[in-house]
Amino acid sequence: MRRSDFMRVAAAGISTVTLMPRGVRAAAGDTVEYTLTAAPLRFRPAAGVESKSLAYNGLLPGPVLRVRHGQRVRIHYRNRTGEPTTVHWHGMILPNAMDGAAGITQPAVPDGGSFLYEFTPGPPGTRWYHDHYNNDATPRGLFGMFVVEDPVDEPADAEFAIVLHDVPGADSMPAAMNGTSGAPMVDPLGSPEMRQMRAGDRMGDEVGYVAHCINGATYPSVAPLAVKTGQRVRLRVLNANQTQTKYLRLAGYRLRVTHADGNPLARPLEVDALRIGVGERYDAWFEVREPGAWLLQSLSSDPLAFEQAAVVHTEGLAHATPEASSQSLDGVDYFTYEKAAGVTHAPFDEPAAQVRRHFVLAGGAYGSARWTMNGKTWPDTEKIHVSRDDTVLVRFTNKTDMDHPMHLHGHTFEIVEIDGRALRRPLAKDIALVRAGGGTLTWRFRANSPPGRWLLHCHNEIHMMDGMMTEVVYNRSS
Amino acid sequence: MNRTLALFALAPLLALPLGLPAFAAGDPAAGALLVQSNGCTGCHGANFQGATGPKLYGIEHQLSAAQIADAIANPQAPMPKFPLDAAQIADVVAYLSSLDGGRGGAGPVATLEPAKPSSHATLTVRFPGTAPRSVTAQPAMQMGGSSMSAAKVTLRPTSDPHVWQGKVSFSMGGPWTIDVTYDGKHLTVPVNVAGSM
Numbered sequence: 001m002r003r004s005d006f007m008r009v010a011a012a013g014i015s016t017v018t019l020m021p022r023g024v025r026a027a028a029g030d031t032v033e034y035t036l037t038a039a040p041l042r043f044r045p046a047a048g049v050e051s052k053s054l055a056y057n058g059l060l061p062g063p064v065l066r067v068r069h070g071q072r073v074r075i076h077y078r079n080r081t082g083e084p085t086t087v088h089w090h091g092m093i094l095p096n097a098m099d100g101a102a103g104i105t106q107p108a109v110p111d112g113g114s115f116l117y118e119f120t121p122g123p124p125g126t127r128w129y130h131d132h133y134n135n136d137a138t139p140r141g142l143f144g145m146f147v148v149e150d151p152v153d154e155p156a157d158a159e160f161a162i163v164l165h166d167v168p169g170a171d172s173m174p175a176a177m178n179g180t181s182g183a184p185m186v187d188p189l190g191s192p193e194m195r196q197m198r199a200g201d202r203m204g205d206e207v208g209y210v211a212h213c214i215n216g217a218t219y220p221s222v223a224p225l226a227v228k229t230g231q232r233v234r235l236r237v238l239n240a241n242q243t244q245t246k247y248l249r250l251a252g253y254r255l256r257v258t259h260a261d262g263n264p265l266a267r268p269l270e271v272d273a274l275r276i277g278v279g280e281r282y283d284a285w286f287e288v289r290e291p292g293a294w295l296l297q298s299l300s301s302d303p304l305a306f307e308q309a310a311v312v313h314t315e316g317l318a319h320a321t322p323e324a325s326s327q328s329l330d331g332v333d334y335f336t337y338e339k340a341a342g343v344t345h346a347p348f349d350e351p352a353a354q355v356r357r358h359f360v361l362a363g364g365a366y367g368s369a370r371w372t373m374n375g376k377t378w379p380d381t382e383k384i385h386v387s388r389d390d391t392v393l394v395r396f397t398n399k400t401d402m403d404h405p406m407h408l409h410g411h412t413f414e415i416v417e418i419d420g421r422a423l424r425r426p427l428a429k430d431i432a433l434v435r436a437g438g439g440t441l442t443w444r445f446r447a448n449s450p451p452g453r454w455l456l457h458c459h460n461e462i463h464m465m466d467g468m469m470t471e472v473v474y475n476r477s478s
Numbered sequence: 479m480n481r482t483l484a485l486f487a488l489a490p491l492l493a494l495p496l497g498l499p500a501f502a503a504g505d506p507a508a509g510a511l512l513v514q515s516n517g518c519t520g521c522h523g524a525n526f527q528g529a530t531g532p533k534l535y536g537i538e539h540q541l542s543a544a545q546i547a548d549a550i551a552n553p554q555a556p557m558p559k560f561p562l563d564a565a566q567i568a569d570v571v572a573y574l575s576s577l578d579g580g581r582g583g584a585g586p587v588a589t590l591e592p593a594k595p596s597s598h599a600t601l602t603v604r605f606p607g608t609a610p611r612s613v614t615a616q617p618a619m620q621m622g623g624s625s626m627s628a629a630k631v632t633l634r635p636t637s638d639p640h641v642w643q644g645k646v647s648f649s650m651g652g653p654w655t656i657d658v659t660y661d662g663k664h665l666t667v668p669v670n671v672a673g674s675m
Contacts, residue, residue: 047530182597184651184671189515194652197626203650208596220556251561295558301653303524303594303670305517306558324558328515 062144084108088132096452124150125262156234166209183208186302190330212308239276242461259283266425342424377467417442509573524593538575
């Protein structure tokens with residue numbers, strides 16, 4: 001297939017929601033060429049909302065990139081945004097120089113500049129890509145889904161990419177970085193986020209969002225998900241909101257979760273709703289039982305909650321009244337790491353490891369522009385030095401009043417401990433929420449990725465920019 | 479999304495058949511909470527003045543309670559069908575019908591300025607009939623099982639003894655309710671303290 005054909009199909013993927021159909025993918029072993037051009041976009045996601053956004057190839061979210069595992073990509077990146085940018089391939093294990101971390105693995109691509117990203121995408125699963133210059137270009141629109149097909153996956157009758165994102169108010173990101181935003185929490189009633197709040201809390205770090213999108217549109221303009229009775233449907237869901245955990249629910253259905261961050265669960269888990277931290281991905285399935293129309297909703301207490309909803313309908317019912325869920329989480333069985341992996345009741349014994357590091361996450365007082373790891377902010381944070389094949393344990397204790405979605409570049413880690421308890425089954429991820437208010441969580445990973453410098457940071461854009469970042473460096477002397 | 483949707487959504491309300499069954503009165507305070515947990519103001523606008531969905535302020539002067547209930551139970555797309563039983567729908571109808579004081583304007587009417595506040599707002603309550611002797615307002619937020627309160631405010635009469643006013647503040651964003659107490663009676667005012675700046 002010619003590149004232009006491929007790009008057109010890939011670009012169409014997000015506007016029609018359906019992922020690229022079978023038969024238009026390049027054959028296995030081929031090299032797939034993409035051109036991604038980042039440029040400003042006047043984004044109008046809802047009536048009366050116009051945002052100075054950024055977009056890849058004029059699309060927000062960017063095109064769904066999709067390859068078969070084993071295929072190589074050559075991605076010609078062109079920066080026309082007016083500011084420095086890079087592209088990070090989130091969840092991929094790839095040569096360090098291709099990781100896209102500005103100032104760490106490559107110089108930022110200047111406005112007007114280009115960069116060739118060339119690698120073999122993997123491991124298989126639902127990955128994504130986004131800007132990684134240390135500013136707010138990701139929440140302004142530079143993100144998209146990247147699917148690496150797994151040859152052992154069970155077949156789906158229909159498959160949809162679901163990208164959740166919200167449009168930040170013009171001055172909201174800088175205000176949140178200064179810790180004085182005053183923007184409210186909009187987590188759903190009954191959510192752990194709401195329960196964490198205390199009387200007298202002052203809201204300085206929340207970003208105020210002016211529109212709430214699924215696949216770049218707001219209800220009822222979101223492209224519907226057309227399904228057929230009897231079909232087994234796979235949703236690949238990405239939370240591309242850079243500051244908020246999302247809850248996603250399909251009215252009238254339970255969802256069977258098979259993958260977390262693209263990695264297969266040891267045992268699928270059926271839930272009423274997904275809980276999706278910043279940057280997380282979940283693959284969720286349902287079987288269409290009968291003709292009908294239902295809302296796929298991101299739950300929220302925001303007055304504009306219903307903007308972030310899409311209609312799922314069977315044939316001929318595109319304009320039928322869809323069934324909705326309450327916006328409340330009270331009594332709702334939602335996905336948690338503990339439910340997916342199971343927890344033991346014995347105290348956690350740290351397994352053997354060559355490298356251990358404990359980070360206390362702190363900071364973020366009202367009016368503060370500091371989010372810290374062991375009291376320090378990037379670039380003064382303690383680094384993790386490893387040598388090849390080390391087993392590495394990284395434990396976090398979160399002393400702040402917000403969850404932190406901690407992300408490691410270039411590796412898949414396993415969560416082995418949450419709040420002092422060991423997990424029964426492996427839970428492989430590349431990003432994990434560390435619970436607010438004293439929560440702990442431990443990762444274990446093998447240092448068997450290509451050598452180099454791999455960032456480790458909070459994926460909340462505000463916290464990362466305010467210093468909550470370190471790196472894993474392959475240079476430990478034994 | 480545009481204004482024509484609002485017209486489509488309202489059309490079936492005006493074309494309902496007559497002879498609907500008798501309708502049980504609901505509890506407006508319970509309805510206020512349901513309105514919040516189902517996100518109604520997102521489409522129908524702050525203070526139900528209309529947005530994507532039609533204006534519902536004063537709807538009880540256009541439709542009977544049974545007709546309003548039917549429009550909720552059997553909605554026209556893009557309005558979704560909410561998971562509400564008949565008693566809950568009756569509560570929502572009672573709440574919506576009380577927004578402007580209800581039929582005959584007999585009940586108190588609360589308004590907030592700004593209608594979609596972020597940290598504080600001026601609460602104005604108009605009391606038809608007998609002017610009250612004292613009025614307080616207690617903002618609170620339900621957080622799944624528990625609730626949090628902000629400062630209780632004593633409202634003051636304006637030059638019109640039927641109109642009382644006070645400044646309420648919200649310590650954080652999210653779905654709040656203001657419990658207005660006047661001469662031993664209560665009025666529940668929901669307010670979503672909202673995000674955009």
